[in-house]
Amino acid sequence: MSEETIYRHLREFRDTFREGFGSESETVRWPEISQGQILMMMSPKARHQRVAHRLRTQLEPQLAPGLALYVETDLEDPGLGVLRVPDLAVVAADFEPTAADAMPPQECSLIIEIVSRSNPANDYEGKLRDYPAMGIPHYVIVDPRDGTAVHYWAPTTRTGTPAYDNQQHYVFGDTITVQDWKIDTAGLPRYDDETSP
Numbered sequence: 001m002s003e004e005t006i007y008r009h010l011r012e013f014r015d016t017f018r019e020g021f022g023s024e025s026e027t028v029r030w031p032e033i034s035q036g037q038i039l040m041m042m043s044p045k046a047r048h049q050r051v052a053h054r055l056r057t058q059l060e061p062q063l064a065p066g067l068a069l070y071v072e073t074d075l076e077d078p079g080l081g082v083l084r085v086p087d088l089a090v091v092a093a094d095f096e097p098t099a100a101d102a103m104p105p106q107e108c109s110l111i112i113e114i115v116s117r118s119n120p121a122n123d124y125e126g127k128l129r130d131y132p133a134m135g136i137p138h139y140v141i142v143d144p145r146d147g148t149a150v151h152y153w154a155p156t157t158r159t160g161t162p163a164y165d166n167q168q169h170y171v172f173g174d175t176i177t178v179q180d181w182k183i184d185t186a187g188l189p190r191y192d193d194e195t196s197p
Contacts, residue, residue, distance in 0.1 A: 003080075003081045007082075007083075011078075011100060014083070030074070048116060055088060055112060055114075055183065056088060059088070059181060063090065063181075067092065068090070068092075069090055070090075070091055071087070072085055072086070073102070073103055074101070074103065075105060075108065076104075077104075077133075077134045082133070082134060083102065084127060084131075086112070087112055088112040089103065089111050089112075090111075091107045091109070105134035105136055106135060108136050108137075110179075123143075128141075128163075132156065132157075132163055133155075136155065137154075138151065138179070139164065140152075144189065144191045145190070147172035147190050148171055148172070149170040149185055151178060152167045153165075153178075154166045171185075172185045172186065172188055172190065173186045
């Protein structure tokens with residue numbers, strides 16, 4: 001059975017899930033698919049969403065006509081057998097969805113993931129493997145656990161393993177530059193900051 005056939009079966013099974021599956025306190029959002037597995041992701045907590053909102057309100061006004069900012073939308077590459085649900089994605093505003101109503105990776109300019117407390121390896125390992133394989137030009141990880149961020153760019157498979165050629169590390173307070181876009185991290189709350197509005 002080919003990788004794409006396995007993916008199609010997993011995709012069909014994944015689509016049988018409904019919003020709200022799980023207990024009230026631990027709601028599962030749409031699962032992701034990678035390396036022949038369905039990955040169950042918990043719904044983002046309020047602090048995670050507060051960081052996402054602040055990033056979104058900074059980035060959206062900077063986008064040129066023809067670009068849009070999507071939030072938690074399926075991004076899939078059936079050939080790789082990968083379906084991810086990025087926190088934020090800058091995409092061509094008029095992209096044609098895939099047959100399964102997802103974003104095709106070739107339409108993405110930037111993906112931003114906000115690290116969750118419960119599963120940081122998903123952003124730092126799994127997605128750091130999948131996004132360069134999908135050809136995503138820029139990947140930014142924002143980590144409210146310790147107030148850091150990393151910008152990865154220039155995907156390559158030169159070593160036989162998908163990776164990014166370049167990376168730049170930041171701490172909250174720095175300004176992240178991605179192409180012509182600026183992301184000021186000074187106002188981003190950390191998870192342990194109880195006084196952040």
